[in-house]
Amino acid sequence: MSPGGEREVWITGVGLVTALGEGRAAHRAALADPAALAAARDGETFRPFLVHPVRALALDRFMPRRADQRTTGPWMHYGIHAAGLALEEAGVLGDAALLTRTHVLAAAAGGERDTALDEEILAGIVAGEDPDRRLNARLTEGLRPTAFLAQLSNMFAGNLSIVLGAAGSSRTFMGEEAAGVEALRVGWRRAAAGQGELFLVAASYNASRPDMLLLHQTGGRLLQGPWRDLWSRPAGGICLGSMGAALVLESADHARARGARPVARLASITHGWSDRRPGAAAAAARWPLADDRPAFVVSGASGAGPVTAEEKEYLAARGPAIAVRGTAAAIGHGVEASFPANVALAAWCAEGRAGFPPLSDDPIEAPAAGPLDRVVVTGWGPRRGEGMAVLEPVPEAAR
Numbered sequence: 001m002s003p004g005g006e007r008e009v010w011i012t013g014v015g016l017v018t019a020l021g022e023g024r025a026a027h028r029a030a031l032a033d034p035a036a037l038a039a040a041r042d043g044e045t046f047r048p049f050l051v052h053p054v055r056a057l058a059l060d061r062f063m064p065r066r067a068d069q070r071t072t073g074p075w076m077h078y079g080i081h082a083a084g085l086a087l088e089e090a091g092v093l094g095d096a097a098l099l100t101r102t103h104v105l106a107a108a109a110g111g112e113r114d115t116a117l118d119e120e121i122l123a124g125i126v127a128g129e130d131p132d133r134r135l136n137a138r139l140t141e142g143l144r145p146t147a148f149l150a151q152l153s154n155m156f157a158g159n160l161s162i163v164l165g166a167a168g169s170s171r172t173f174m175g176e177e178a179a180g181v182e183a184l185r186v187g188w189r190r191a192a193a194g195q196g197e198l199f200l201v202a203a204s205y206n207a208s209r210p211d212m213l214l215l216h217q218t219g220g221r222l223l224q225g226p227w228r229d230l231w232s233r234p235a236g237g238i239c240l241g242s243m244g245a246a247l248v249l250e251s252a253d254h255a256r257a258r259g260a261r262p263v264a265r266l267a268s269i270t271h272g273w274s275d276r277r278p279g280a281a282a283a284a285a286r287w288p289l290a291d292d293r294p295a296f297v298v299s300g301a302s303g304a305g306p307v308t309a310e311e312k313e314y315l316a317a318r319g320p321a322i323a324v325r326g327t328a329a330a331i332g333h334g335v336e337a338s339f340p341a342n343v344a345l346a347a348w349c350a351e352g353r354a355g356f357p358p359l360s361d362d363p364i365e366a367p368a369a370g371p372l373d374r375v376v377v378t379g380w381g382p383r384r385g386e387g388m389a390v391l392e393p394v395p396e397a398a399r
Contacts, residue, residue: 013090013248052332078244079204181387241332
């Protein structure tokens with residue numbers, strides 16, 4: 001039990017898919033290799049915009065039915081693959097008794113469009129007569145209901161249940177970066193309050209989509225031109241990153257009873273929703289640690305100039321006892337998936353009681369001192385929404 005009388009919550013499974021690869025070993029190796037970090041960036045496909053694309057996945061591993069693969073796009077593939085990795089590590093994948101009691105919380109954006117079909121329809125409208133009739137006919141002939149429905153955001157959670165077998169309650173969160181924070185916060189609170197024993201929290205984002213790039217650049221948010229350090233970018237400073245992230249949250253007592261080993265303890269999550277007037281996010285933020293002992297910070301700073309600079313100033317004011325890592329420099333910014341992805345990285349840091357090397361030459365990314373006993377995750381969205389989480393190692397005697 002926690003000091004407040006609530007149950008302790010462990011992370012017993014972690015799944016992560018990014019431009020750096022999939023799983024623990026791939027990410028640890030790449031985060032320490034500047035050449036691997038540079039190779040993970042694609043500055044040609046969508047020039048002048050830069051993205052961090054996911055490499056090809058072995059979809060058959062967790063999605064063996066080709067029909068499931070065909071009726072879902074990359075966005076869904078990343079999330080399902082990451083969830084499969086997390087369930088597998090937790091010892092839940094394939095166990096019908098456990099899966100029946102596994103609740104699903106998914107963070108997702110709107111569904112992916114069939115860009116090729118969109119372009120074909122537009123070309124036909126421009127070239128032909130009676131555009132209204134032609135548009136209705138092409139939509140009727142070209143859209144397959146199963147494929148279309150599979151891309152709706154609430155069907156992400158549905159596919160996690162259908163494909164992987166997680167058959168508890170299901171809930172989807174939408175709303176940019178805040179969706180990923182809330183999905184984790186609600187799962188953590190429910191587990192701590194005894195409203196379930198097993199929770200699968202999953203999020204996914206596909207950055208290699210022209211429509212998504214257009215959406216963000218309409219607001220002037222994307223970095224154009226050559227690569228720049230995360231902590232010194234202009235207002236339009238975001239480089240999007242494709243990713244899938246998943247965590248299995250479990251009450252400590254339940255994990256012990258079934259012999260599951262924890263990756264880390266999820267000690268707290270806070271969530272705010274301030275606007276982006278200068279100083280508003282920093283004024284609303286509440287540092288989650290009560291003392292000045294050393295801490296490792298996995299920052300979800302997006303690269304959007306003003307709010308990233310504000311977070312940098314806020315973290316620098318915590319003093320020299322913290323070591324910060326802005327992970328968007330390595331994996332890009334994954335909007336809904338960013339916070340869960342950073343919690344995944346933080347869980348591995350807590351597990352090994354060690355962080356990873358600086359990703360920037362900026363003084364904010366100082367080397368970490370000594371073994372870690374707590375990791376803080378931040379997530380400040382470029383438009384709104386803030387989140388912070390604290391993760392701790394689980395002592396061997398408590399397992």
